[in-house]
Amino acid sequence: MAQRVDLDGKPVAAMSICMIGGGGFIGSHLCEKLMAETSHKAVVVDVSSEKINHLLGESHPWSSRIEFHHMNIKNDSRLETLIKASDLTINLAAICTPADYNTRPLDTIFSNFIDAIPVVSTSFFNCLIFNNLNTPILHVMQIKYCTENNKRLIHFSTCEVYGKTIGSFLPEEFRKDPKYYMLKEDVSPCIFGPVEKQRWSYACAKQMTDRLIYAEHAENGLKFTIVRPYNWIGPRMDFIPGVDGPCDGVPRVLACFSNNLLRREPLKLVDGGRSQRTFLYIKDAIEAVLLMIDNPERANGQIFNVGNPDNEVSVKELAELMIQVYAKVAGVPSSSLSTLDVSSEEFYGKGYDDSDRRIPDMTIITRQLGWKPETPLDKLLDDTLQYQHQTYSSAIKKVLSKPSN
Numbered sequence: 415m416a417q418r419v420d421l422d423g424k425p426v427a428a429m430s431i432c433m434i435g436g437g438g439f440i441g442s443h444l445c446e447k448l449m450a451e452t453s454h455k456a457v458v459v460d461v462s463s464e465k466i467n468h469l470l471g472e473s474h475p476w477s478s479r480i481e482f483h484h485m486n487i488k489n490d491s492r493l494e495t496l497i498k499a500s501d502l503t504i505n506l507a508a509i510c511t512p513a514d515y516n517t518r519p520l521d522t523i524f525s526n527f528i529d530a531i532p533v534v535s536t537s538f539f540n541c542l543i544f545n546n547l548n549t550p551i552l553h554v555m556q557i558k559y560c561t562e563n564n565k566r567l568i569h570f571s572t573c574e575v576y577g578k579t580i581g582s583f584l585p586e587e588f589r590k591d592p593k594y595y596m597l598k599e600d601v602s603p604c605i606f607g608p609v610e611k612q613r614w615s616y617a618c619a620k621q622m623t624d625r626l627i628y629a630e631h632a633e634n635g636l637k638f639t640i641v642r643p644y645n646w647i648g649p650r651m652d653f654i655p656g657v658d659g660p661c662d663g664v665p666r667v668l669a670c671f672s673n674n675l676l677r678r679e680p681l682k683l684v685d686g687g688r689s690q691r692t693f694l695y696i697k698d699a700i701e702a703v704l705l706m707i708d709n710p711e712r713a714n715g716q717i718f719n720v721g722n723p724d725n726e727v728s729v730k731e732l733a734e735l736m737i738q739v740y741a742k743v744a745g746v747p748s749s750s751l752s753t754l755d756v757s758s759e760e761f762y763g764k765g766y767d768d769s770d771r772r773i774p775d776m777t778i779i780t781r782q783l784g785w786k787p788e789t790p791l792d793k794l795l796d797d798t799l800q801y802q803h804q805t806y807s808s809a810i811k812k813v814l815s816k817p818s819n
């Protein structure tokens with residue numbers, strides 16, 4: 415492989431990267447990229463390897479550069495050893511499907527805050543140990559170790575930390591001004607709904623972890639990058655209920671609508687599908703992550719919005735576009751596919767709430783990394799729905815042909 419150089423023309427040295435939660439949707443695409451285009455080594459930690467099994471195994475040309483550790487980070491002390499042995503840690507592990515935020519708020523908060531603490535903050539974690547076991551030496555040693563060994567962390571936060579836009583609280587005529595809806599890393603407030611709206615448990619836990627990382631940086635010199643993904647979508651996202659996930663599971667919108675299309679049932683529009691989102695193709699997103707990995711001097715100490723402001727649609731428009739694209743992919747008339755309005759309480763249960771609009775301001779990522787998204791929404795949906803159809807249509811046919819009990 416030719417010597418790769420960073421954005422300043424310096425050679426990129428091969429690194430060992432500990433990817434916690436690296437067996438998921440984003441992790442699987444990042445592993446593919448690292449194996450195919452770099453010399454970096456991936457040390458993947460996850461409770462499942464299903465989405466990266468095609469990269470594992472002795473017979474692979476890159477078998478010496480990727481290893482999988484089946485581990486639940488909640489209760490496995492081996493994690494610390496793996497982090498110490500790596501040059502960079504990327505933390506992706508989380509519960510991040512909105513249907514869980516109001517129905518499993520405790521798991522959501524623990525997974526996105528408490529379980530992340532050993533990964534992001536040795537001092538905070540060891541303060542806990544210090545308090546419990548009264549071993550101050552361990553506390554000091556760990557901070558010293560982190561500082562001396564110059565460990566870097568790339569942590570996956572979320573655009574959801576911004577919550578609702580300022581514009582959503584203003585009369586209609588004010589909402590058109592970008593300053594009331596554009597989300598800026600260093601300016602925008604985080605606006606969540608009341609505690610009873612448990613939807614915000616995820617955003618709140620993620621925000622606490624962001625603040626903990628920032629505090630570790632300010633007080634102890636932690637080298638960090640925080641990534642805020644804006645609805646990254648593509649192949650291998652989540653699961654299709656009843657095929658490779660639980661029958662009553664509710665994945666994120668791409669997989670929900672794919673499932674509806676594969677089963678020829680109406681696409682359910684929560685509260686009329688009026689919320690707006692910007693969708694970014696996973697392959698564009700991974701380019702941005704690789705730039706962060708390879709350019710620590712430009713990425714350290716930064717919080718990056720990573721999204722595609724040009725791909726904004728309402729959820730209703732997304733459903734209509736997916737119907738048009740899927741009709742072509744599956745060779746069926748689009749008139750055979752439809753939408754259905756459902757209330758959020760009926761779909762998600764009590765305590766659901768929603769972000770009204772999410773447009774990333776791109777100033778910081780453009781300035782630091784020169785990254786720009788490329789793939790328009792119709793192209794990314796075409797690629798993704800071809801994948802969904804090829805991967806799942808026969809399995810769905812089998813499921814549908816079984817008599818229901």
Ligand code: NAD
Nearest residue numbers: 435437438439440460461486487507508510570572645646
């Ligand atoms: P994902 O669910 O596909 O991946 C998360 C992975 O973490 C899964 O493979 C899961 O098994 C693993 N994991 C969870 N808890 C674990 C534990 N205790 N021990 C070991 N492994 C554990 O989700 P994703 O879309 O790949 O998201 C990755 C990260 O990016 C998450 O932190 C998420 O909050 C963030 N994010 C993603 C998006 C997006 O658009 N996909 C948007 C906002 C934020």
Ligand code: UDP
Nearest residue numbers: 512666667668670682683684687689729768
């Ligand atoms: N949504 C919908 N129908 C579905 C699934 C989701 O209308 O079958 C809506 C959901 O209410 C939200 C948007 O689609 O407004 C995006 O939901 P997703 O689960 O992808 O995550 P979010 O962007 O809210 O984090």
